[in-house]
Amino acid sequence: MAAPLPRQDRADALARLRRHLVDNGTAPEARRRGPADGGDIPVHPLLRPLVPGGVLPRGTIVAALPRTGVTASGGTALSYTTLALIAGATAGGAWAGVIGFPNLGIAAVSGLGADLSKMLLLDEPGDRWPDATAVLANAVDLVLLHAPRRPNATQLRQITSRVRPTDRQRGCVLIVTSPWESAHLAVTARDPQWEGLGDGTGNLGGRRVTIAVTGRATHGHRREAEIWLPAADGTISEYVPETEQQPEHEQPEQPQRPQLRIA
Template sequence: MPEAALRDLAAALEDTGPAALTGAGTGTVPVLPALRTVVPGGGLRPGSVVGLDGPGAASLCLALAAGVSRHGGEDGAGGWCAVVGLPGFGVAAAAGMGAAPERLLLVDEPGDRWPDVVAALAEAVELILLSPPERPGAAAVRRLSALARKHGCVLALTGAFARDWPGTRLRLRVEDPVWEGLAEGHGRLTGRRVRVVAEGRDAPGPGRRADLWLPAPDGTVRPVETARPPLELVPGAVAAGAPVHPRPSGPPPLVRVPAEEGIA
């Protein structure tokens, strides 16, 4: 990354102001409401490293950026998020999920000095979405993990080398994606239903999971409503109008009435 670009980045960080700075004692880094049931504690742990896996990892990046830029900050009115090494990041799609584009810092091609870029950003943003351009070395991992803990910044890793980062305590994975809108080979994709799974040391046991629209037809992220099973007609006489519970054949049973309640 050219030196001029690094200077521009430093100037942009100064413009974020002191309200963008976070710390480990400020609670959790917020996520969208639809993700709060699957993320342990209802938010990301400040200073932690999170892995994003599965065929919808890019959509998870958008959703995490939307949660921070819309609900982060010291007053909950919006925080800052950085996106490093993801030139295909969809700003318009993130805005559809609720992100505030003016609170997103984009570094598409960080180059060989990507650890320096991440180190500078960790001091001023709550969340860094990072796709490392190479297998991270031990020195870079120690340095950036320590800076994330110091400043309360979450490192969310995606891409080919995301699993090569040791110390990842939480992984969010997308499973079973199903697109809506196509019928018999034609139509327009309108929404995608997925299952989001949280695993790792911060989600012990079998982990957590939630069925979500990612995205819904209107572009937002929301839970998949559990539909009631449709009513079915009972075959045979019931469908012809007979009573559902047929009366037993034969004389009615005798009913004994106690003396104190009966007629003398």
């Protein structure tokens, strides 16, 4: 029989276990009410290890830059990561409002698992975009905002106050597609690798990408995970390096969580 851990070592081990449970959304304090009851906003299971607590608390501001380049209509293209955040939230029962994206990829976000019946779209708010954001912040659980210009100090205060939960308002999660001084999380994607073209011929099959999350909410640590976004079937899937893949008859029935790296 192994000797019990010294008191100090036991306390450190319990603290590490508690942090692990909170990060994966399984600790008691992370299992809060659902979005319909004014609780936190869910994220896709493969993205939960990147978010402290595995959910997005109301009042959280997330900065997620759009993809480089433009769409066929000349507009800005939403990143797949942003679409994945919307998909995870609506699939988990949250309502989402999208402001300033007339070229939102409906087919793409639907393929990632979004519940389109829980999405409200305001394509062209014009100069009234701060007012539109304030109104939707009191009506839905998550707001995606593409502001036409950098907000001034007054607009920042107005929007932040509407997003923050109080005794009189439930608050919401705000995702912005431009740098935002008061953002709690910054989500970026790097090293994208499309597969399926071969030597210049064939069809795109899927994109392997590393998703990174930083910001005040991660206490200075960078959280990273490599996933398929999108996978060959248009969904979000786990990426397993070939060196770690098991023979088909030995593979577990349930997918493993993506490997989380904290720098």
